[in-house]
Amino acid sequence: MAEWFAHTFPNVVYLGWTGETGWWTAIVQTLYMTFISALIGGLLGLIFGIGVVVTAEDGITPNRPLFWILDKIVSIGRAFPFIILLAAIAPLTKILVGTQIGVTAALVPLALGVAPFYARQVQASLESVDHGKVEAAQTVGADFLDIVFTVYLREELASLIRVSTVTSISLIGLTAMAGAIGAGGLGNTAISYGYNRFANDVTWFATILILIFVLLVQLVGDFLARRVSHR
Secondary structure, three states, X not given: OHHHHHHHOHHHHHHOOOOOOOHHHHHHHHHHHHHHHHHHHHHHHHHHHHHHHHHXXXXXXXXXXXXXXXXXXXXXXXXXXXXXXXXXXXXXXXXXXOOOOOHHHHHHHHHHHHHHHHHHHHHHHHOOOOHHHHHHHHHOOOOHHHHHHHHHHHHOHHHHHHHHHHHHHHHHHHHHHHHHHXXXXXXXXXXXXXXXXXXXXXXXXXXXXXXXXXXXXXXXXXXXXXXXXXX
């Protein structure tokens, strides 16, 4: 088996598992970019998604000017191509992390790129909450945070897990795109050591690893959503 693999994927074996160009290094970099940017971008997206819902005309704290601002920020953020975002916010990235290249530098555009997408997903989930439950909570004296956490988020927890899964999968794709321009990770390996050097086995192996990540995220997300739904 080992001999067959070495013969079929010679360039994959040549890169090795450790070192600056190793596969384990690329995997860790991809997981690092995905996890950290998911936390930061997810938190931003959740805040904006909740903000759009509660400040809407039929929200619990209607505020037309604030709603318009939040909605437009999310819309513009979603419309911005990620590859352009990488270049456009390079000065901001330099200010925040001290560099414009590398794995850590990629966290800034990744988080800002995924936040508007997740905000729209959160908005769509929370808007499906039965207004009767919101009114009932208000009737018994629930305050703003009580309604947000015990009505909106709790009622739509399964839906939020599903949209978080979709967002995480999208984010894995963005890390590959960021890697293609030197941010590291499997995307960088696929392009720099595969495509650019005509080493198709490297490109295919990196692609397979990314697909495995996507499949694992989907399986975990589906499992958690089912568990929550059956409570």
